Amino acid sequence: MRDELRAIRAVAFDLDGTLVDSAPDIQRALNSSLRREGRPRFDLDRVRGWIGDGPDALIARALEAQGCSGDDVALRARLRRWFDAATLAAPLAGGTVYPGIAELLEALSRRLPLVAVTNKPTPLARAVLDAAGLLPYLQAVHGADEPALRKPAPAMVLAACARLAVEPHELLMVGDAEPDMRSAHAAGCRAVLVGWGYGHATLPAWLDPLRITAPHELRAALCAAEPIPNA
Template identity: 40%
Template structure:
């Protein structure tokens, strides 16, 4: 744990969803592979999905389509004919993915250890919480309900809530506006360089979980105000910092 930097006063927390609260890789794998089967494309590897998660559904689908069409071209020497370009298949893929993800949202996902305890501990510190994710808002709300987390958050914002997604600072600045808190006193809690970049650009301190999805890169290489093994550990560090202030 590197909690020593978390010494500034914190008035509220912005908490990411996928990779921070919920391990949704199983959901992504099932929905994407059902989508690919519908498009008569080969299934995608789990490690590729993990590297592509975090920049919104559009980026994820584009990345998976490009990779699977590349694999198909290598297998049958299809070359670069227009029918194999990702753009030609994107709309069909998007509709299929939306349908399949909605059908299984949360069924193949699990809470990370310490999430419930950590969220409750943050609430016990009288810290208002808002969830900010790049997942589409409808899917985010349904997942929070499925995992019985919705009651912890006063606001939930998805990747389609604003004009731009993380790593752009706009979602965090709008979350601070909704909370009525200054960015410098609003902690961003996430699991990736996207969360850290958005926080730095918005002027928020940032704490990163050591698990989750960071595009295949070690999270300790991402500069932050603290790296933690669980939300419960983070909450304990904030409680200690407040006690010692």
């Protein structure tokens, strides 16, 4: 892996399922919003399977599971407002930073610029990262504030490249699920799939990223690899 990462000059991390096990907080925020509308709530395992595409998709999946067509735009908007408010009120009340992640970011941030690229809207993502103590290690947070930005679209990854003044092949995308790997592929970036999180088991065979089972593996590979100097 070290030789394959020699050209890397910056790293982008997914948030939910990659840096932080935020499923308990996402469940709490979703159930809080559903309760306000008098709707049934969902258990953690069900919600965990819906994570990865941002709160609007999460809410749509919850409504679909309740037999709602999703055509009620006003209802979806209210649920999203309640969801955001619940998240901002307690960004990391039940979730946890995955073991070894803080050490990984601390080590890499001394060597390479780091960013977050997440389907969470930017204000929510920054609140979670701040509560997790990880925000100081990141130079930027790219959140899906518009539907067109959402991974697997490459827009946020390419925006990170532009912000950091690196070429796509010099940026490494690290994530736990198919949208992360697809966005990296579409942008022309290298990708690492982590062996924890929520979606790593459902990756299609044609996507063949590098893989790690623990954060220290990426730390060792990137800290040992000598980056190619700027031309």
